[in-house]
Amino acid sequence: MADRQQQHILLLRRSFFNLKNMRSKIYKKILVALPVVVVLFIVAAYSIGLQSKNHSIKLQESDQNPAVQNSTSDNLANFKNKEVVPENNSSQNENFQPAKSPTSNSDVSDENLIQVSVKVQDKIYATKIKDGSSVYDLMNQLKFEGLNFSATEYSSLGFFVTEINGVKENRKTGTYWTLYVNDKEAITGASQLILKTGDLIEWKYENRNNY
Numbered sequence: 001m002a003d004r005q006q007q008h009i010l011l012l013r014r015s016f017f018n019l020k021n022m023r024s025k026i027y028k029k030i031l032v033a034l035p036v037v038v039v040l041f042i043v044a045a046y047s048i049g050l051q052s053k054n055h056s057i058k059l060q061e062s063d064q065n066p067a068v069q070n071s072t073s074d075n076l077a078n079f080k081n082k083e084v085v086p087e088n089n090s091s092q093n094e095n096f097q098p099a100k101s102p103t104s105n106s107d108v109s110d111e112n113l114i115q116v117s118v119k120v121q122d123k124i125y126a127t128k129i130k131d132g133s134s135v136y137d138l139m140n141q142l143k144f145e146g147l148n149f150s151a152t153e154y155s156s157l158g159f160f161v162t163e164i165n166g167v168k169e170n171r172k173t174g175t176y177w178t179l180y181v182n183d184k185e186a187i188t189g190a191s192q193l194i195l196k197t198g199d200l201i202e203w204k205y206e207n208r209n210n211y
Contacts, residue, residue, distance in 0.1 A: 011184070113130060113131065114198075115198060117200050117205070131197055134195065135193045164205075172206065176208050179202075182199060
């Protein structure tokens with residue numbers, strides 16, 4: 001029994017000694033490999049930093065170079081133009097014509113124009129307008145010559161003028177703008193009264209309580 005115990009003790013000692021030797025070998029290998037790993041890490045970090053520095057230098061040079069900036073801006077402009085401009089842009093520009101103001105009669109021959117006048121208090125507006133136009137059309141045309149007015153539309157009578165050049169009708173006092181054509185009071189609204197050549201349109205600010 002004693003011999004067996006001694007053998008077991010010897011085996012345990014040998015196992016412990018072998019583990020100790022293995023541990024020391026592993027530590028030695030780690031100590032040998034550690035500097036190599038550290039050197040590789042430093043080299044990789046330096047390489048990455050160098051690349052980043054070179055890239056920033058190139059960006060600065062491109063910012064300071066006008067030729068590079070102009071080329072980049074031109075490319076961006078061309079790209080935007082390709083997105084915005086339609087393919088048939090040239091034909092659209094050829095057919096496009098600006099809208100004409102109501103006072104422009106360049107598209108109407110002189111044969112289709114009639115001469116009329118509008119009198120408001122002491123001021124007279126003489127103009128030409130397309131044949132077949134109404135007094136309301138004439139008033140709108142004269143807005144571009146400084147005549148300002150407002151009107152109210154009634155379904156059966158058309159437009160009735162309620163204000164001219166800042167002077168409004170006054171229902172409390174019964175004072176209204178009254179339309180006269182060639183010194184005769186009109187019986188229709190301004191939009192239903194068709195003009196004839198030589199007509200004198202007159203607006204009188206009258207008290208209608210006595211009518």
